[in-house]
Amino acid sequence: MSTPTSDESAPGATAAFDDEAVLLIGHGSRREKSNEQVRELAAGLESRLGIPVDAAFLELAEPAIDEAFAGLEPVADRVTVVHCSLFAASHVKNDVPLAIEQARAEYDLAIDNGAHLGIHPAILDLLDDRAAAVEAELGVDREEDDVAVVLCGRGSSDPDANGDVHKLARLLYEGREFDRVEATFIGVTEPTLEDTLHGLSKHRPDAVVVLPYMLGDGVLTQRVRDWTAEFDDDYPYVDALAGDPLGTDSRLLDVFADRWQEARSGNVEMSCDTCKYKVDLEGYEEDVGGARAMLRALAHQETHADREDVDDEPHSHDAPEKHVAVCMNQTCAEMGSPAVLERLRQEVRDSEHCDARITRSSCLGRCGDGPMVAVYPDGIWYGDVASEDAERIVSDHLDRDRIVSDLVDQTL
Structure with a gap:
């Protein structure tokens, strides 16, 4: 790798390496306009950093993450993944890391995984401007009128992500002349946008500004606009209007x-103190260890690969018939899981009929019973696996769907 040519300590510095690239990963949408926004952001980031920046998508759009890594391999030996995800939910914590592990196994690339967009001063400034644009259209002034703001997120099954929406709403309120700023969601969790709007009507503000906290202008953004318009019709004494999403600002x-x-400097910080995969949070006890989340991520890949044949929608995952995850946490690693991983990969390569992908996994929550090997979609977990057991797992289970019963630890 070449010598740095610029000051790497400055955010947004010009590229430091000739063979470095960035992969900007978005969710993907059925609305091509949203996908084009991600590609536009990738082009803007390329101009900002001075190195190649490609866009990829988890689903519903092309290229897939795997295809994007394949395209970058001939031109780079180091790729930094940058997320378009607003908060750290399942895509950031499970789906993208799983795709990165698969790419590390398949391509000759050093891959750095970045954090989600999260809460950032630039985003607060952007939201403030979005609110001001709506105020101008409604003809109100936050310093003279009672203006309520509703920050509407997508909604998640991850408490961390939902909590950050509330934190962002509070920060948007601090130091500004809004009457109030409420956090709400379009689905999955509560409070919903409809309930929040009806609740605000009791306070009789002069205006309600609804900010869709989403990146692209897609289906959910339109739903926010529609629900806000319905509220405006139902409550003629309150003027309500939805603003634009973050877009490509x-x-x-x-x-x-x-x-x-x-x-790229190894300073990524995740919200581990309240992560449901690491901490025993009330109501999320079964998610500790991340095992079920990992299997859901694998199921997510297979679902979208299968749907491509059903409804001709542009999905981008190419799932293998079997997916095998080998726990590589400290305990399992000390008990020999690296040797098990390599032996499984060798046996799969040597097999003529096996359609399986072997990847590393974080803790599967069975410390002391390892090395642990999980086979999906069968939901079979093998425990106390030795490297010499790899041949039986591949030849019997992966090739012929015959469970190796003496190794079974549990089934899901």
Whole structure:
């Protein structure tokens, strides 16, 4: 790798390496306009950093993450993943890390994984401007009128992500002349946008500004606009209007540049103190260890691969018939899981009929019973696996669907 040619300490600095690239990963949408916004952000980030930046998508759009890594391999030996995800939920914690592990096994690339967009001063400034644009259209002034703001997120099954929406709403309120700022969600969790709007009507503000906290202008953004318009019709004494999503505002490039710099310098910080995969949170006890989340991520891949044949929608995952995850946490590693992983990969390569992908996994929550090997979609977990057991797992289970019963630890 070449010598750095610029100051790497400055966020958004010009490229330091000739063979470095960035992969900007978005969710993907059925609305091509949203996908084009991600590609536009990738082009803007490339201009900002001065190195190749490609866009990829988890689903519903092309290229897939795997295809994007394949395209970058001939031109780079180091790739930094930058997320378009607003908060750290399942895509950030499970789906993208799983795809990265698969790419590390398949391609000759050093891959750094960055953090989600998260809560950033540039985003607060952008939201403030979005609110001001709606106020201007409604003809109200937050310093003279009672203006309520509703920050509407997508909604998640991850308490961390939902909690960050509330934190962002509070930060948007602090130091500004809004009458109130409420956090709400379009689905999955509560409070819902409909309930929040009806609750606000009791306070009789002069205006309600609804900010869809989403990146692209897709289906959910339109739903926010529709629900806000219905509320405006139902309550004639309150003027309500929805603003635009974050879109391709140049301030997002500031955030992406910061996340890029953090990832390549090893300074990525995740919200581990309240992560449901690490902490025993009330109501989320079964998620501790991440095993079920990992299997859901694998199921997610297979679902979208299968749907491509059903409804001709543009999905991008190419799932193998079997997916095998080998626990590589400290305990399992000390008990020999690296040798098990390599032996399984060798046996799969040598097999003529096996359609399976072997990847590393974080803790499967069975410390002391390892090395642990999980086979999906069968939901079979093998425990106390030795490297010499790999041949039986491949030849019997992966090739012929015959469970190796003496190794079974549990089934899901």
